[in-house]
Amino acid sequence: MSTVTLRNIHKQYTDVEIIKGIDLDINDREFVVFVGPSGCGKSTLLRMIAGLEDISSGDLLIDGERVNDVPPDKRGLAMVFQTYALYPHMTVAENMAFSLRLAGVPKQQRLERARDVARILQLEPLLNRKPKELSGGQRQRVAIGRALVRNPKVFLFDEPLSNLDAALRVQMRLELASLHDSLQTTMIYVTHDQVEAMTLADKIVVLQGGVVEQVGSPLELYHQPRNLFVAGFIGSPKMNFLTVTVSAVNDSGTTVQLPGDASVTIPVKPSSLSVGDRATLGIRPEHLRLDPNQPTLTGEVLVVERLGGETFLYVRIAGGDTLIVQTDGDNPSRTHDRAFVHINGDFCHLFDQNGESIAKTRRHHLMNETHEQPYQNRVSYQAE
């Protein structure tokens, strides 16, 4: 019931343009994540949707109605801030019921509403505490509760987990996912953490320099990045990029010459690339294999990062490029060893000189399904 539509949205400060024309459709009940490097405009965009920043030009529609000039509290949105922004002199209950108090709801009623929400978020024992007596995770939950009380059409989250420690972040991520599952409202979430983006989102919007680089489901972004930026931004560690020369173009694939004479055939459709052109080959660390029997490239191991379950090798190959190779935790490689890296063309991405991706001949088999949340612990959020 709650859609958000952006039509050619611009944000201009006196002499800099932060947002350079964004079109976006956010469907009902969708969990949309804005992701991008610092300064890409993702927070500004969220604050423009919230009404905290003016929109320089373009239209913002909520449920089909233009709301550019509607004040923040009348847009039917609620926002959770990075620093939680709880009112320090009010108790948890007062914090959550503050919007109702401003709306003139009688005390009894608003405290009841706060209690209902507290039950959903398991905050009941804390209702009479002040924010400074709470832990980071509890404060975060109160901030979510304060948003929940208003029964918003759309939830906005501005990097809500970045002030939490790593363990708590994972836990709150799960809780947010099941909250979305049980509330079934539209949520817009800003983060720079791609793990949050990948795990939470139905739809990821990758922003850079005030423009949308790509919109798609997490797996779409992972398997079919539209350009070099998205390819490098999604995935950790970063995708490896090699400069290559096109040596043959067929209907079934394009063959490229790697540094050091080896060649790889990548199953992409014929495109603007022709034989002799320079192009960029991209392959993720997890798709590279060490294989002494069929080496595509050889190089020297510079650094070995052992995470226990997996090991990252930084391999310098002929021509001076460094490849990151993900292997299992039992890999015996050591620094200064020779590494034999096998590249499977099926996993490679090819980008033309403009950094645009060249379409593959077939889609990834998971790509036609919708992205399902893997969590099923919705019990805790159901009202008794």
Added chain:
Amino acid sequence: MSSSLAVDRHPETRPPEQRTRRQVSTLPLVAPSVIALLLWMIVPLAMTIGFSFQRYNLLNPDAREFIGLGNFTFILSDPGFWISIGITIILVVSVLVITIGLGTLLAILFDQEFPGQGIARVLAISPFFVMPTVSALIWKNMLMHPVNGLIAQITRGLGLGAIDWFANLPLLAIIIIVSWEWLPFALLILLTAIQSLDHEQIEAARMDGAKPIALFRFVMLPHLSRAIAVVAMIETIFFLTIFAEIFVTTGGGPGLATTNLAYYIFLKALLEFDVGGASAGGLIAVILANIVAIFLMRSVARNLDT
């Protein structure tokens, strides 16, 4: 007044053994300043206490004798003393209300972005740097003078006639002068306090539907309460001893209309040459100031806790 600062709000919590060792090592270093301060404070206080029990008039210094509580009973039964206490309270409370009320509003205004902000802030704070005597003279001769004063000229230009401030509204005139001097102080402290308010809190309140007045009432004012308490405490301590402004402008008059406690003691000591009576009045003032200070410290301390 200084004795109020001796209220111990931080009792030692370290084990005794450690505490003594620490004291031994630092005592020689702090001793000189402690001794100097003690002499500075104790000697005048002791002399004042001594004088307050004596009949001691400078017009007749040979007739000095011990009279017990005579000076105190005389002072406490003097209607002028009670009038001066009333004047002191009116003066302190009204200047506090004006400086904190206007100071809060101005702090919010000066927190906004506007061209010439830096210069405006310096100008707004500058009255604090003018010494009381000078500012009282400026107000007396250039602003509030019934013939030459700027205010009189303006009101006369509007056909409203002129007010002789120091004859007809003497206490109000003093209150205006002192408020003008101390408004910058309140503004300065409250402005820094407002600037420390988390911007996201204001945005959260806006999302919750707070209009400017609700924003001020529910978010800004609670945030400022601590700074307001500090301003009130510091200002009270200074306002209890206002003297120069009164001395320069009204001289405590007409009658006793602007005689506060400090000025009352001055009248006793230096116009009636009654050292004994002035000392007794001074002691009563010290006791009263300490009572006020203790209450203020308590409320501020409670404020700092929450």
